[in-house]
Structures are given as structure tokens and as C-alpha cells.
Amino acid sequence: MIHTAKQRRVSVSRVIEKTITIPHALSRRDLLKFAGAAGLTSVAAAALWSSGAMAQDGASGTAVGGLGNAILGLDPHLANQVGGMCVISYVFEGLYRIEPATGDAKAELVDGDIEQVSDLVYRAKIRAGATFHNGSPLTAQDVAFTYARVMSTELGSFAAQFLNFLKSVTATDAQTVELTLNHLPAGLGVLKQRLAMIKIMSEADTTARSANEIALAPMGSGPYVLAENLSGERVLLTRHEGYNGALPNDYDSIDLRLILEPSARVAALRTGQVSAIEEVPYPDLQSLDDAGFETASLQTFTMSLLEFNCGKAPFNDPRVRQAVLFAIDRDLITQAVFLGNGAPALAYFPEDHPYYTRPETVFVRDVEKAKALLAEAGVSNLSFELMVSDQAWILPQGELIQASLAEAGITVTLKPGETESLYAFVSDASFEAYLAFTDPSIFSPDPDLLLRWVFAGTLARALWHWNTAETDKMEAMLEAALQLSDEAELKAAYAEILEYAAQQCPAFPLHHRKQPTAWVTDTPGFVALPRTGLSYIQGA
Known part of the structure; x- marks a missing residue:
């Protein structure tokens, strides 16, 4: 729902301080300097937005936005966090791009559409005149190089x-590529959505620079150039x-400020x-609307995700994982944290997803069932440490989960921390459980990718x-579904997968949320x- 607000025009001077212009080549010392820079500028030192409307002939001014998610790296083939993907969407192009409002894939670097040559071979013409930010032409060889880079194990x-x-x-020539498939992934639409994931890079530029240089200052062919980082x-x-x-x-420049503190x-x-902010605290939406700003809270695939360490006891037993999920009072979290902007996850897919089917295993609170599952697993006096992301809409859930699990006889010690730093404990298997968030739909909305992500x-x-053998089974189920094209068969296959995902629950969503924005x-x-x-480029 978008709340219509009274018109309000903010007109202030633009101030920019302490910026670093990225040179074409970076020394090791420069790289360390860039990587070591930390902390936020104060609000008073942030860039101010010049609010005059764009000139009718095109270019005018600088848009300044406030981001709420950290940017850790900008190599489009390695970045998998939401802050980086926002920047990448301005800098790079793919053969296709995803239309955010619909999830449909639209031609971007492809001229027209891909052409089927044979059962498993497709041909694509590259848009004439496309250039990288250094002025060099974008060619079919750059496309081929990009896909080889992504698919390499190195x-x-x-x-x-x-x-x-x-x-x-x-x-096959300077402007044409051929794609040879092993199989068509659940129809042509999914093929295009997957192609939209892969952002095209210059072979000459990429091979001439180090991985750190690319992560800090990547070069693409998109509508905006990364000038300063x-x-x-x-x-x-x-x-x-x-x-x-x-x-x-149309803007001369777009200045994206990292303002991680919600207030x-x-x-x-x-x-x-700033002229717009993401990740508006839910309690502030109405007051901003009353103050004359536009606000929106749009349904997303973003979820709070409870992740378990399935590699060691007690969470190597799916009955213990289920017991924790059954014991959590999600309705209490919905009321206390989301204020109408989130709903308990009845399945991995939200209810409005086209492949949603309500599974038999639904984690509606049932303390007695949780206790019975623990007894069946031979676990008594369950106690574990729960790491909790410091994201504003995740952090307050920790104490609510702790309290509701205590009612089931489960003792939880909370360990809050910065989202990405806590993942160090996840990757080295030194954690027990972690409450974080994810949204794989930033890469592609197709159901296979969304499921494989978790x-x-x-x-x-x-x-x-x-x-485990159960992981192998899940991957086989997903691979079988990916080769289907009949909608009824796909629906049935994904219903079976959603049920198996709930039964195994190596990680599972607690809520699906709405994305709060104000501008x-x-x-x-x-x-x-x-x-x-x-997005200052009409939702791209």
C-alpha cells in the first residue's frame, strides 16, 4: 500500500565533504585506505539534496538517498548482499533485466529478444552502440567472457x-552470442530471469585489474558510472x-549515503x-506521512530467517529444529515488531506467491508439540545461543523469541551483533542458531532460485x-522440477518441495515482511x- 502524502518540497543547499575519487588504477596502499575507511558521516555532513525539478531537456542536479544496508563489495558476480546489489543495479547491465513490480524479464543488452536456433541452442544479438563506462564497445566476446567467468570454479x-x-x-561474431543449454529451465521465462542475474563485464578491464580493485571500483555499461566509493x-x-x-x-549524479542507524x-x-530513505522503521511510517512525505510499505520476498547449524548436535536432528520453530510465538512478534507490515510465514513462499501451497507442516505455535518433538529426539533441557542481527526489524525479535521458547522449557542466550560480522561464526560452524534476514528475489524471482538459495x-x-542424504534429496527434487514446463506439474512439484523444506527446516522464515520506503x-x-x-531510474 502506498500512502498518498501532502506535497512537500524540500529545498536546501548541497554540501559534500570528504570524498574520494576512484582513479583508473589503485595502488595496494590506496586499496587498504579504501577498505579501512569506516563509520558514517554525521547527519550534518551528509550531502544535501537540490530539490529543483529536472530540466525538461534532460539532465539536472544530484539525487541523494539514504541506504540502510551495508555495502561490502561491488563485483557483480561475487556480491550477494542487498546493499551492494542496489549500487550494482545502476552500474551494470545484463542480457535481460528484471522489472521489479512484476518480476518479468525485459530485454536489456539483448537487441529485441533471444532467438531459438534448435532445441537447446539460442542466439542473441547485442544492442548496437552499447559501451562500457571507459568508452570501449561492449561486444559479444565480453558477454562470452562474463559467463565463462561466472561459471568457472576458480x-x-x-x-x-x-x-x-x-x-x-x-x-559467433562481434555482436552475436549463442547459448547452448543442457536443458531449458522450466520454460523460456525462467531462462530469461536467470540471464538477468548475470551482469556483463569488460574482458579487457576485468583481466587487467585485481579482485580488490574490481570490488571497490567496478566498471559496467549501465546508466551510471561509479565515480566515488x-x-x-x-x-x-x-x-x-x-x-x-x-x-x-536524467540526474547528473546520484549520491547514495550509508546511514545505517535508523533514527x-x-x-x-x-x-x-536526503530525498529518499529505505528501511524506514515501521513506527515512523505514519509520522512521515503526516509530515508530508510519500511513504510506501510494499510486499516483498524479504524474510526473517532462523538458521540452524545442522552439522552438530542438537540441531543435526530436524525434530529439534522443528521443536524450536513450533515453540516461537510468531503472532506476538507480528504485533510487537511489524505493526501490520509483516505476516507469519506459513511456508517458505509467501501466500501471494504463484507457487504457494500451504504445506502440511505449518509452524503455528504449539508448545506441547514442541515438547513432544524434543522428547522424541531424546533431548532434554535444551539450551543454545541465538545470534541476532542488529537490523532494526530483526533485533527486537530476539527477546521475544527468548521469552516464548522459555515457556517450552528451552533456554536461549542472545548474542546480538552486526549482520555480516556474525556470518563469520556461521561460515566456520562455530554457531548454534542465527536470526538474520534474506531476500534472494533481488537476483531473480523464479521459484527454483528462491528455493535453492536456502x-x-x-x-x-x-x-x-x-x-546429508536429505540435502541430496532436496537438490534432486529441485533439479527435477527445473526441467518441467507444464504449470500443473510445476505447481505439484513445488508443493512437494515446500513440504519437504518445512520438514527438514535447516533454515526457515519466521515472517515475510513489507519493505518500508519514504521520499x-x-x-x-x-x-x-x-x-x-x-531507485532514481524508475524502479530499475
Whole structure:
């Protein structure tokens, strides 16, 4: 729901201090300097937004937005956190792009549409005149190089696991690539959605620079150029003058400020220092609306995710994992934390998802069932440490979970901390359980990817440490579904998978949430997204 607000125009001077311009080449000392920069600028030192409307002939001014998620790296084939993906969406293009409002894949670097050559071979013409930010032409060879890079085991890209249907991508001439498939992934629509995940990089630029240089200052062909990256503080994007794609790039520049403290983000919007903010605290939505700002709370795939260490007792037993999930009072969390902007997860997919089917195993609170499952598993006096992300809508859930589990005889010690730093304990298997959040739909909305993100491959095996025969079975079920194209068969297959996911629950959502955004009325080009991030290019 988007709340219509009274028109309010913020007009203030623009102030920029302490910026670093990224050179074409970075020394090791420069890299360490960039990587070591930490902390936020104060609200008073943030860039101020010049609110005059864009000139009718196109370019005008700088848009300044306040981000609520950290940016850890910007290599589009390695970045898998929401803050980085927001920046990447401005800087890079794929063969296709995902339309946020619908989830549909639209041609981006593909000229027209892909053409089927034979059962498992497709051909794509590259958009004429597409150039990288350094002015060099984007060619079919760059596309082929990009896919080879992602699919190589050497890079270790998280995206590789989602391209197992793809055999090869080859350049047949300067503007044409051929894609040879192992099989068509659940129809042509899913194929295009997967192709949208992969952002095209320059072969010459990528091979000439180090991994650290690319992570700090990547070069793409998108509507905006990454001009400045002050680690922990801001990213400045400037217009790519050679861009000839479909998205608008009317602003001279877009200044994305990292304001991780929720109250500081709200204050920055109220005082005219930014024109839009993401991750608005739910209690502030109404007051911002009353103050004359536009606000939106849009349904997303974003979820609070309870992750278990399945590699050691007691959570190597799915009955113990289920017991914890049955004991949590989700309705209490809904009322106390989400204020109408979230709903308990009845399944891994939210109820409005086209492949949602209510499973038989639904974690509605049942303390007696939780106790019975623990007894069946031979576990008494269960006690564990729960790490809790410090994200504003996650952190307060910790004490509520602790209290509700105590009623089931389960003792929980809370360990709050910064989201990404806590994942160090997850990856080295030194944790027991972790309450965090995720939204794989920022990569693709197709159901196979959404399920694999949590229940197969990298995260399931390397983070939840779920390496069992049941993991193998889940991956086989997903692979079988991926090769179906009949909608009724797909619906039935995903219903079976959703039930198995609930039974095994190596990680499982507690709630699906709405994404809260606020912005100054009539901000040119701004569109609230049904996902994390800020877009000044009409929702791209």
C-alpha cells in the first residue's frame, strides 16, 4: 500500500565533504585506505539534496538517498548482499533485466529478444552502440567472457549454482552470442530471469585489474558510472554519457549515503539532507506521512530467517529444529515488531506467491508439540545461543523469541551483533542458531532460485552445514522440477518441495515482511521498490 502524502518540497543547499575519487588504477596502499575507511558521516555532513525539478531537456542536479544496508563489495558476480546489489543495479547491465513490480524479464543488452536456433541452442544479438563506462564497445566476446567467468570454479561465484542448465556461451561474431543449454529451465521465462542475474563485464578491464580493485571500483555499461566509493560512508554515481539503453539517467549524479542507524536516516529525510530513505522503521511510517512525505510499505520476498547449524548436535536432528520453530510465538512478534507490515510465514513462499501451497507442516505455535518433538529426539533441557542481527526489524525479535521458547522449557542466550560480522561464526560452524534476514528475489524471482538459495548448494551446505542424504534429496527434487514446463506439474512439484523444506527446516522464515520506503513528494524518477534499495531510474 502506498500512502498518498501532502506535497512537500524540500529545498536546501548541497554540501559534500570528504570524498574520494576512484582513479583508473589503485595502488595496494590506496586499496587498504579504501577498505579501512569506516563509520558514517554525521547527519550534518551528509550531502544535501537540490530539490529543483529536472530540466525538461534532460539532465539536472544530484539525487541523494539514504541506504540502510551495508555495502561490502561491488563485483557483480561475487556480491550477494542487498546493499551492494542496489549500487550494482545502476552500474551494470545484463542480457535481460528484471522489472521489479512484476518480476518479468525485459530485454536489456539483448537487441529485441533471444532467438531459438534448435532445441537447446539460442542466439542473441547485442544492442548496437552499447559501451562500457571507459568508452570501449561492449561486444559479444565480453558477454562470452562474463559467463565463462561466472561459471568457472576458480572465481567461486554464488551465481554459478543457478546456471547448471547452461552448457556454454560463445561469440559467433562481434555482436552475436549463442547459448547452448543442457536443458531449458522450466520454460523460456525462467531462462530469461536467470540471464538477468548475470551482469556483463569488460574482458579487457576485468583481466587487467585485481579482485580488490574490481570490488571497490567496478566498471559496467549501465546508466551510471561509479565515480566515488568511500567505504562505509557513500557511493557517488555519475551519468554514463554513452549510455543508449532504455532506462533514464536524467540526474547528473546520484549520491547514495550509508546511514545505517535508523533514527539518523529518518532525521536526514526530515531535515532535507536526503530525498529518499529505505528501511524506514515501521513506527515512523505514519509520522512521515503526516509530515508530508510519500511513504510506501510494499510486499516483498524479504524474510526473517532462523538458521540452524545442522552439522552438530542438537540441531543435526530436524525434530529439534522443528521443536524450536513450533515453540516461537510468531503472532506476538507480528504485533510487537511489524505493526501490520509483516505476516507469519506459513511456508517458505509467501501466500501471494504463484507457487504457494500451504504445506502440511505449518509452524503455528504449539508448545506441547514442541515438547513432544524434543522428547522424541531424546533431548532434554535444551539450551543454545541465538545470534541476532542488529537490523532494526530483526533485533527486537530476539527477546521475544527468548521469552516464548522459555515457556517450552528451552533456554536461549542472545548474542546480538552486526549482520555480516556474525556470518563469520556461521561460515566456520562455530554457531548454534542465527536470526538474520534474506531476500534472494533481488537476483531473480523464479521459484527454483528462491528455493535453492536456502535449501540447496552453497548456503545450505556451507552455512547451515546441512550436508546429508536429505540435502541430496532436496537438490534432486529441485533439479527435477527445473526441467518441467507444464504449470500443473510445476505447481505439484513445488508443493512437494515446500513440504519437504518445512520438514527438514535447516533454515526457515519466521515472517515475510513489507519493505518500508519514504521520499520527498515529486522526487523526479523515484519509485519505491518491492525489495531493498533505492531507485532514481524508475524502479530499475
